[in-house]
Amino acid sequence: MEHLETDERERMWEKVQEALLNDQIDQFRAEFLEMHPYDQASIFTDMDADVRRKVYMYLSPEEISEVMEHIDYEDVEPFFSEMDPRLASQVLADMSTDDAVDILNSLDKNKVASFLTIMDDNDSDEIKDLLHYEEKTAGSIMTTEFVVVKANQTVREAMLHLRREAPDAETIYYTYVIDEDKHLVGVISLRDLIIAEDEWLISEVMNERLVSVAVGEDQEEIARMFRDYDFLALPVVDFQNHLLGIITVDDVLDVMEEEANEDYSKLAGISDIDSPDDHAFASAKKRLPWLIILLFLGSLTASLIGRFEDTLDVVPILAIFIPLIAGMAGNTGTQALAVAVRGMATGEVDKQGKRKIIMREAATGLITGASCGVLATVIIFFWQQDIYLGLLVGLSIFATLVVATLAGSLVPLVMDRLNIDPAVASGPFITTINDIISVLIYFGMATAFMNLLT
Template sequence: MVQNMTYDELILRIIILLRDGKIKEFRSMIDELQPYDMAFLFKEMPEKHRARYLSYMTVDDITDMIGELEREFQLAVLHKVGKTKATLAMNKMDNDDLAALLEEMDEELKEQLLSSMEAEESKAVQLLMNYPQESAGRMMTNRFVWIPQHYTVKDAVVKLKSFAEIAESINYLYVINDSKQLVGVLSYRDLILGDPEDKVQDLMFTRVISAGVLQDQEEVARLIQRYDFLAIPIVEENNVLVGIVTVDDIIDVVIKEADEDYEKFAASGKAITFDTKAYVAAYRRLPWLILLLFIGLISGSILNYFEDTLQKVVALAFFMPMIAGTTGNTGTQSLAVVIRGLAKEEMNKKTIFKLIFRELRAGIYIGIVCSIAITIVASVWQKDLTLGFVVGSSLLATLIIGTMAGTIVPIILHKLNIDPAIASGPLITTLNDILSLLIYFGIATAFLHAL
């Protein structure tokens, strides 16, 4: 029984079926598998069995499987199955997947494949590729069923049956008027429950939530999440229905956006996964590191300026790492709260002032607690109450200012329409290094006569 087999057992069984040429048993086994499973098996099986595995699959199986493969494997599959089967599969692929795939190909191969596809499908995918990256238009599919508003339930069911293949994964029917404008939506369930003679326009839901082709994918994700939709219709400016975006693509968007936020926050460079080559990883990380290295030298030149103070009281240096570090940490904390919030909340003047004021007070509370602790520790450790006081009051000031830096920098970037996540933890930490050293040695120099 296929349903309880592990992947290893499945691979073994499939290889035996392939070897023995049992195509019928192979097919009935493949029918029970999910596209992800077919793709997983393809990747895990020894290279030498792959060609036969593909040759035993139907075009539908290949189409389903390709959607679950990584780019390099997709190209390998299309190459292995030959041009005829490849073109058939491409005709059936989701447009958004196909658009992403074609973009990776060289111009010549792309043209060749597009021209061999069905005219309608080829046109549809080329349309998609005209929309900007990360827009709703780029990720929509034309595999959905629309019906004119004058249809009855019976008409709709007939149309649905004839489009069965493409209507596979979505359970809404979109209703349009004579100008192809979106006027309503109806669920499969409404069809099942409706009387065959009922008019679609009487059953349909007319306040349809839709997104524009040019809207950012994150906004589309927010709509789907907010309304708990399984799909959302995509319209052009004049409300003409051109496609739908489905919830499975949205989950991928949400995960990808979270990854990107994380990468930016850590200044770790774009798209470094476990498979990235070492020199590529180094190359992607170096720009930030070198920039921050030179900003870090500014901190050093501040010390240069305070050389006399440092020379006289070397003990001041002992507290440098702690002050700079703690200021960096509080800034990073504020930054994280602000950036995650900016991604989700509607920002207006009131919200911003409330936030800044909240962080200011939080910075004061944090500053008071930390500076009392360090005043005591420093005084006892160095047996010098004045030094303790200098360190403690410096920390109070730097923590308040560091918290504010972590709050205000991303807000300013947001206001300037720059992605606030560009203000990474390392950047705020480096800036706070400079601020904290200036304050610390400024206060220390002022009290130099007493130290």
């Protein structure tokens, strides 16, 4: 079962398609079920609606649920809509509860209610419990399909229990241990379990010093814990230390991807990276908000420069350096912003203290500003043979880089302090703010020293 290359996928696709068109059920099931669910999903999503309808007939709800688990939950809605509601709710019930909840959260409220009504009480209760948790918290990414053993069981009893539960559990490599009141009291890895003697008590072999997370914990913090501590699974508890669910490392990989995409989109000023199936209108819709905000901020910059019209009339050559100065201000701000945002994401900022970060950024701005300022002065002096113009641009770049570097790091740090979503401090916003600052510095200085420039 290799990771399918494009041409290999095409070949499989044709085989599957052919079997479906000729209604060769056995042939189709043999070909299709042999693949990894991820490949099944990618072939399934490429099918026409009438071909998919056959898939719904030829596969069991459980087999369909495997396919659905491997489609991005945001793209899954049309498939559930075209299934018979009874089949749809059965498929949902057969999925891992955490995946089912992700999908239900992206569906219409009425549809969710009707699916849950049709569903077996046991399954719908499990799902309803999870639906309450806020998005991007431990509760929303945990699964309730885990195996627990009791502290007073023997290793033999625990192993028997594990063997029975293995087929349904999300992982059996870590088994959590509870006491009579269902409090989480320990963890035992399958590794330790198979090394232990059959007659030992779980309470003797379990590890009592275990890491758990609160059900409301942010998913980004959880991803960080998996990365730092090399966990394969983490238990989720309520405030009384009752075990509510577990988070497994495969879900954390998705969280990391999601968070990285989010940071990246913010820096680029898009509300969300385009999904592959987006058409131009959908893409434009994600990009226009920022462009329109920038249009207004840019008009503000224009009106600010307009106030220096007299200066521009006297020294029109000033205009040609506007993009240079604004561009450097914008870029240095983005650099500082990126460092601050990543620092907050990886937790380094908290550890270091914000004050220290800001002091370092100020010093960095002084160094980069002085280097680029001197270089700019030299370039312009040799090019335009005008030392005052060179000094004006050089000094403007120096002042601009210091201020822009500070702004780039201060804005996200202050927003974080004020509990404002630092999304507002995204790349283009900082860039435009720094455009405005740089233009004010440049024209302010030019106006002050105008007699030297003419």
